[in-house]
Amino acid sequence: MKNIINIIEVSNLSKLCAQIILENGGETYRAEETVSLIGQSLGLETDIIAIPTGIFISVTNNNGQVNTVIKRIRNRTVNLAAIHNVNDVSRKLVKGQLNIQESIERLEQLHNAENHNKFIYILAAAVSSGFFALLLQGTIFDLFAAAFCGIFVHLVFNLIEINDIFNFAISIIGGAIISICSIALTSFFKIGNIDIIIIGAMTPLLPGLAMTTAIRDAMRGDLLSGVARAAEALTVAIALAFGVGAILSIYYGL
Amino acid sequence: MIREFFICVVAVIFTAILFRAPMRGILLSSLLGGVGYILFKILSSDSKSPIIAYFTATFFITVFSEIFARLLKMPATIFTVPAIIPLVPGIGLYRTMLNLVQNNGRASESGSITILAIVSIAMAMVMTSLLTKIINTLVNTSYKKL
Numbered sequence: 001m002k003n004i005i006n007i008i009e010v011s012n013l014s015k016l017c018a019q020i021i022l023e024n025g026g027e028t029y030r031a032e033e034t035v036s037l038i039g040q041s042l043g044l045e046t047d048i049i050a051i052p053t054g055i056f057i058s059v060t061n062n063n064g065q066v067n068t069v070i071k072r073i074r075n076r077t078v079n080l081a082a083i084h085n086v087n088d089v090s091r092k093l094v095k096g097q098l099n100i101q102e103s104i105e106r107l108e109q110l111h112n113a114e115n116h117n118k119f120i121y122i123l124a125a126a127v128s129s130g131f132f133a134l135l136l137q138g139t140i141f142d143l144f145a146a147a148f149c150g151i152f153v154h155l156v157f158n159l160i161e162i163n164d165i166f167n168f169a170i171s172i173i174g175g176a177i178i179s180i181c182s183i184a185l186t187s188f189f190k191i192g193n194i195d196i197i198i199i200g201a202m203t204p205l206l207p208g209l210a211m212t213t214a215i216r217d218a219m220r221g222d223l224l225s226g227v228a229r230a231a232e233a234l235t236v237a238i239a240l241a242f243g244v245g246a247i248l249s250i251y252y253g254l
Numbered sequence: 255m256i257r258e259f260f261i262c263v264v265a266v267i268f269t270a271i272l273f274r275a276p277m278r279g280i281l282l283s284s285l286l287g288g289v290g291y292i293l294f295k296i297l298s299s300d301s302k303s304p305i306i307a308y309f310t311a312t313f314f315i316t317v318f319s320e321i322f323a324r325l326l327k328m329p330a331t332i333f334t335v336p337a338i339i340p341l342v343p344g345i346g347l348y349r350t351m352l353n354l355v356q357n358n359g360r361a362s363e364s365g366s367i368t369i370l371a372i373v374s375i376a377m378a379m380v381m382t383s384l385l386t387k388i389i390n391t392l393v394n395t396s397y398k399k400l
Contacts, residue, residue, distance in 0.1 A: 025273075030329065080275040080332045087329050124271035131265035135258065135291075135340065199348050204269055208342045209335050215376045219383050241351040249355040 005042055007067045009100050011059040014038060014046060015069045016107040018055045020086050024079035027213045028052060028225040034090045041094040052076065052228045078209055085110050118158055125204055126150040133200025141192045146200035149181040153201065167232065168239045174205055175243020183251050198244060205240060207233040255292060262340055263288040270336035279332040282322050287337035290315040294341060304367070305374045311341055312378035320386050334379075343371040 017038065018031040031050040035057060039046030045060040058068040089106050092098045098106070129150030130143040138146070153174050160173075182197040210233035218226025266287030270280045290311045297307035319333035346368030353361035 025335075026329075026331065030331075078273045078335070080270075080273050080279070080335065082274070084276045084279070084328055084332055091327070121272055121274075124268040128265050128268035128272060131261050131268065132340070132344075135261050135265060136345065195348065195352070199344050202348065203339065203342070203344045204272055206339070206342050206344055206347075208339050209273075211342070211372065211376070212331075212334060212338060212379060215379050216383055219380050237347060241347055244348070245351045245355045248352065252355065 005044065005061065005100075007044065007059045007061045007065060009104065010039070010042060010044060010046075011057055011067045011069045013100055013104050013107070014048070014057050014059065015055065015071050016104065016111060017086055017090060018048065018050055018057065019071050019073065020082055020107060020111055022050060022052060022055065022073045023075055024077060024082040025209050025213070026083045026086075027216050028222050029217060029220045030083070030087075031055065032222075034086065037094055038090055041096075042100075051222075051225050052232070082110060122151055122154045122158070125154045128204050129201045131200075132203040133196050136196050136199060138193065138196040138200065139191075141189070142196045142200065145182060145185045145192055145197045148185065149178050149197060149201035150204065152181055153177050153205070168235050171205070171236045171239035172243040172246075175202070175240040175245075176247050177243075178202055179244045179247035179251075183247070202240060202244065205236075207236040210236065255295070258295065259288045259292050262291045266336050266340065269339050273336055275332055275336060276328070278326065279322075279328055280336075282326075283319075283333040283336045286315050286318055286322075286333055287340055290337055291340045305370055308341060308343075308371050308374040309378045312338065312375045313381060315341075316379055316382035317385075320382060338375070341375060343368050346371055 014035040017034050021031040021034065022028065028050040032048050035048045035050075036046055039059065043062075047058050047060075049056045052073065054070065054072045056068070056070050058066055060066050086107065089098065089103050089110075093100070093103045126147040127150075130147035133142045133146035134140075156173065156177055157170065160170075178198055178201045182192075182194050182201070186192040186194050186197070210229050214226050214229030214233055217229055263284045266284040267280055269287075270283055275283065293314055294304075294307045294311035297310055298304040315337045316330075316334055319330045319337065322328070322333050323330035346364060350361055350365040350368055353359075353364055
């Protein structure tokens, strides 16, 4: 053998790849394909089971030594750039442009990268909420009201440290905040359409990604992941509707 | 219609920023989102049933995201996720919930339309991933034969 490959390093690398992909909203088949491609390119036998809540990887070398890693995935956000970057690193590793240590370094940088400017994301949420309201034949007032609701929801999300609370609770709180804001704004200024403002502010929070990945995973035969993602999408949608509906029923009941 | 297209493009650009999409992907995914939404609008205004409109628009978006993914060597998800957001039936979900709250007996009607919309979006995605899988295997086997 010309170079001895450390299976512990390889399993560490595979774990980082799969973990970053799953934590940032990638499909499970993408995590599995990335890891098995890396294994193939290094001439090792790798086996991986990835589900949205965890990964199991085992790496076997030519001498029959086996190393297994298990990683629990707890935080799941949407970060498309991270998926793209992992894709890039694994592509370069397979082509031989990066070695194992360099790839591990890059992936660790990716994993530890903090979002410095939360302000931009809050602004993006506000503008997209506003323009979705405008898309539903809203007026200029509806645009600004929906933008305000979007800002407020994301400020509260940042305050209550999303990672510690369940998706379900966050969606209920988000829906409730959106409806409270829109009721307050429309009844204060006496103009605007409550429905359009609520739908506009709600659209960026809808589980479009979870729905998409659920179907793709189920199609590929990853039934467990498909069902898990579908459950996630359904939970978020029901929780959002519940949050909005609870406030509206109080408002219409009064 | 042109006004709606530009509103939709701006909305998708900022949704893509919210999802932290890489810079190169944002413009293409916003154009996809805008064209897909206009396609949906045209089709749903002509025919009575919005189901075919949802299907066609989603099919268009997903097929072009696969093509862009091959061209730019990026995952297709980067284009699909922001572009599909304007099609997700938020209005249907909201109306269903509102009808339930007001207890006026129309919740099942709007609820079934919403579920059908989601199913048709899903079926379009399934069709695309089937197509890409078939084309991929065909290309791979023909490479091996050569």
